[in-house]
Amino acid sequence: MLNIGCLVVNEDYDRLKSSIKDNKLPHFTYTLTVSGAPEGGEPTTLKLYVLELVSSNLSIGFTLPPDKEIEKELEVIFTTQPTADRQMPEDLKLICEFSDEKKDTQYAGENLEKLEYIGYSLEKFYETKKATFYLFDYEGITKI
Template identity: 85%
Template sequence: MLNIGCLVVNEDYDRLRLSIVENKLPHFTYTLTVSGAPEGGTSSTLKLYIIELVSSNLSIGFTLPPDKEIDKDLEIVFTTQPTADVKMPEDLKLICEFSDEKKETEYAGENLEKLEYIGYSLEKFYETKKASFYLFDYEGITKL
């Protein structure tokens, strides 16, 4: 089972802590594929995995390195920054079944531009739903 770590702000962490029961929480998942080529360039594809945790008003999106795959189950470990009250917050584990749901869109640009575009679009979308959105680049696109 693949596991990923997510650093979230204290308010979101507290909501998750109160919502997660026995490593479970209602969720909706899908894979978003962004394809397209920059002007005069070669076409590329970016896969972004999305998890919506509606009861916690939180969604996360993340990329994975090409050699990593999500089987059916995914473990997400949430943590937050220490505070004056809580020196070392406990890890909150969530196990979710990742669906085969797929969505596609196009954007003409390199993968970094695609990631910025789709990340901004999703952030604005979830903002209208009063939900926090976190984007994690585990593929390392932002380092290229």
């Protein structure tokens, strides 16, 4: 089972802590594929995996390195920054089944531009749903 870590703000952490029971929480997942070519370049494809936690008003999107895949189950470990009240926050584990749901979109640009575009678009979309969106680049696109 693949596991990923997510650093969230204290308010989201507190909501998750009160909602997660037995490492479970109602969720919806999908894979978003962004394809297209930069001007005069070769076409590229970016895969963004999205996990919606509606009851916690939280969604996360993340990329994975090409050699990593989500089989069926995914373990997400949430943590937050220490505070005066909470010196060392405990890890909150969520085990979810990742669906085969797929969505596609087009954007002409390099993968970094695609990531910025889709991250901004999803952030604005989830704002309309009163949810916080986090974007994690585990593929390392932002290091290019």
